[in-house]
């Protein structure tokens with residue numbers, strides 16, 4: 261079937277060309293708690309490529325969130341370099357980081373973080389409004405993405421009049437609507453049951469694959485991580501191993 | 515981010531906490547209303563005072579006297595300080611001076627029918643005559659001397675047989691200015707000599723028949739600037755005096771050291787018309803510097819104005835305190851609101867909302883609180899002002915004059931709203947900076 265082949269060829273092209281999009285060199289994050297130093301990250305090096313679906317896996321407290329936050333420019337590293345799309349972000353000022361996220365990054369939260377006063381369409385359109393897009397145009401785009409995540413019927417629901425799974429779909433639509441090059445997700449399915457988790461995961465993977473975007477997902481669930489192209493295993497703030505997965509189960513996801 | 519989107523977000527946030535917003539706005543309403551009402555009272559008091567002064571006389575005129583005229587000058591040649599036609603022309607050339615009217619008074623006796631009186635005729639310029647509000651008649655045309663009578667002059671006529679006047683009998687003299695001529699005796703001394711009887715009785719001087727040109731507006735007891743004088747064109751008066759006295763000295767005109775009259779007319783006063791109230795003091799000072807005495811209403815007004823400025827300041831200050839308290843209320847509300855929305859602010863920051871936009875969102879919010887308070891406060895101020903002016907009659911009680919005690923001019927209304935918005939924004943400024951600097955990590959944490 262064609263459907264199977266198309267993502268396969270794209271993936272292989274991406275792997276063959278291997279355009280680096282995130283490069284991390286010798287990254288440290290040290291927290292001071294009183295007298296003691298906590299090495300949340302203790303020297304991390306890796307590269308992520310365009311169109312890849314990467315999972316960051318590890319036990320609780322290993323530094324996964326810390327790593328993701330620094331990649332998204334939410335926290336400053338103590339030492340080391342982060343190069344995203346050929347730009348060093350570790351030296352950027354806060355307003356530059358905000359502009360960087362606005363232009364290139366989508367973010368999916370564990371606790372959805374929709375704005376309670378807005379309905380689904382307005383929530384998805386919100387990051388577009390930060391770019392100064394006029395109301396009609398951004399609502400059109402928002403509706404398109406809400407359809408994509410299967411929420412035609414809930415478009416005008418207020419954020420807290422939706423189930424967790426539905427809210428997370430809105431969250432995904434919100435992250436995707438700005439057409440970011442990279443999407444970060446910190447335990448996006450952490451608050452969902454296993455059935456919804458699988459649905460959400462498949463949804464994210466499908467859309468990201470279709471649009472050739474890079475998805476970086478943090479999880480402590482090895483099973484979920486196994487859906488990724490590569491798994492970055494972190495233990496005690498260090499990369500323990502990077503595991504490549506070959507996706508025979510691609511069909512299973514579909 | 516577009517301004518409209520910012521505004522919508524801010525207003526939505528305010529609507530989310532209706533009661534809290536309403537209470538904060540209430541603070542601003544009270545603040546704005548008290549400032550506006552206090553200032554409007556200050557303006558009202560000041561305006562009432564000005565109106566009072568305006569009723570005493572024109573506020574844009576300066577009256578000039580010469581020291582020499584009354585012999586009060588000890589200078590060597592008093593001639594230099596006389597108010598002559600020459601000097602009047604000189605005054606006219608000064609900046610901000612519209613025109614100058616000389617004042618030439620002559621003491622006469624007037625008779626009509628059974629009534630007579632002693633009165634001064636004042637010769638003034640045409641411009642001056644034109645400023646006098648007339649009840650009937652008009653400013654005289656041509657060279658013939660005609661008189662304009664003040665509306666209270668009629669009180670001064672008395673019956674020449676009984677000697678009883680209005681003040682004795684309470685009856686007004688039966689005088690018809692407009693339809694009957696007035697008999698005027700200019701040479702008053704000669705007249706009294708002729709009345710004296712005995713040996714050195716002389717021939718009575720000639721009476722002149724002079725027609726009226728008009729009567730000043732107002733009832734016989736209505737005081738105004740012109741009510742107690744009889745006016746005529748100064749040129750016609752000069753011609754008349756020259757014709758009557760020929761080479762003899764004209765009464766009330768100064769003489770030189772040898773007791774001889776001067777070959778020209780010397781005026782006791784000149785009235786200088788200034789283009790604007792604001793320039794009156796300057797012109798007055800210039801005239802004083804030129805060596806004349808000069809008076810104007812302005813000098814009194816300025817003194818009172820200083821007093822009223824003080825009152826204004828005190829009243830405004832009292833109002834400002836409540837506005838200040840309202841500002842603290844706004845700041846407090848904004849801090850609360852930011853505290854509540856820490857997570858939300860973090861989220862929009864993660865999603866790429868510009869830091870300036872976040873700050874502006876909160877500034878608009880606090881500015882909007884100020885705006886609403888300003889508008890409602892202004893409406894209340896207008897209502898209170900209306901009640902004070904129309905039902906309480908405070909103006910009557912405090913100043914003894916008719917008029918509005920509380921006045922809200924357009925500039926006050928506009929600046930009240932502008933100021934309310936400003937107060938809101940200033941009060942919201944530090945909270946908004948704080949919101950701008952909130953860490954985006956707050957969005958990530960799960961509480």
Ligand SMILES: Nc1ncnc2c1ncn2[C@@H]1O[C@H](COP(=O)(O)OP(=O)(O)OP(=O)(O)O)[C@@H](O)[C@H]1O
Pocket residue numbers: 291292293298299300318319320321322323324325326327480
């Ligand atoms: N603000 C902070 N101050 C001090 N220590 C911190 C801070 N944030 C994180 N840490 C420490 O850094 C380490 C890594 O934390 P991190 O949140 O990245 O873990 P994680 O891998 O995301 O764990 P989990 O799976 O439970 O979310 C932990 O030991 C934590 O205690």
Ligand SMILES: [Mg+2]
Pocket residue numbers: 324325326
């Ligand atoms: Mg974590």
